Ligand code: SAM
């Protein structure tokens with residue numbers, strides 16, 4: 001008989017101990033790489049997991065071996081019951097973290113501290129207020145920027161996520177690295193990834209190698225240190241000698257890290273996705289509401305995970321926008 005832990009092991013022996021939960025499909029920004037231009041149809045509230053259901057599903061995953069849960073979205077802090085969700089999950093033996101656009105995070109500092117959330121992943125694609133408006137279609141640069149300093153002052157480790165796009169913000173790579181000179185943050189450059197409706201094409205992606213080439217153009221080779229990455233880390237980490245902070249590159253498009261993947265995702269409407277790029281999902285919410293045991297559904301979904309990028313294993317498949325139309329847009333998955 002299989003133990004509960006086995007339900008999170010796939011056919012390639014990868015153990016999935018990291019659950020990313022999308023709390024909402026709503027957002028107060030409109031980042032062009034994430035949200036389709038026409039917007040997304042919002043699901044009625046009763047189609048979304050409520051706080052109790054999020055707790056019940058999370059508890060099951062934690063009992064099966066999940067030791068880390070990340071809240072994402074949409075913008076997770078738009079959930080009015082976010083404090084309640086954190087309070088409930090705080091009773092489980094699991095570490096909690098959040099990915100946020102940072103607009104309202106200052107309101108939750110005490111709550112996050114209370115629940116031992118030590119690192120905040122905050123998305124900021126530009127250090128230029130005008131460009132921020134163009135990328136996000138909203139005027140919140142100053143709030144987000146100020147909140148980075150507030151978080152640092154409160155003792156959080158801030159990881160700044162920067163989605164690089166050619167001709168948009170690739171001219172700011174060095175500026176972002178210089179930001180780590182006097183600020184103890186980690187800047188993570190993310191390759192722009194294809195999702196339904198995000199106008200992706202390979203030409204717009206700034207690759208892992210492009211970033212490194214820029215770094216080597218600007219800094220002496222001796223000053224660039226390649227750091228040891230944590231197990232399962234999707235980021236290749238670096239530091240410039242003498243800088244307080246570090247930087248890294250997440251190369252999903254040109255340097256996939258699927259062989260060490262330990263992540264599974266739960267969408268806001270309770271669908272389990274075994275991969276960011278999988279076109280299929282497994283409904284956990286409907287059977288949970290019907291009082292059924294969802295363990296076999298989880299086991300089947302995890303076991304059926306493809307070796308690489310939801311089955312889009314060749315660069316040709318992955319880079320063909322038609323291959324992504326069956327998947328959701330990023331805002332509806334939770335990055
Ligand atoms: N609203 C929160 C935020 O922006 O941090 C959480 C949700 S957002 C979908 C999670 C992360 O996915 C963000 O860091 C965002 O920059 C990243 N992201 C969204 N679309 C992406 C894309 N097409 N390629 C790469 N990263 C993307």
Ligand code: SF4
Pocket residue numbers: 027028029030031034035073074075101123331
């Ligand atoms: Fe909203 Fe985050 Fe997507 Fe931007 S990246 S639209 S902040 S969910």
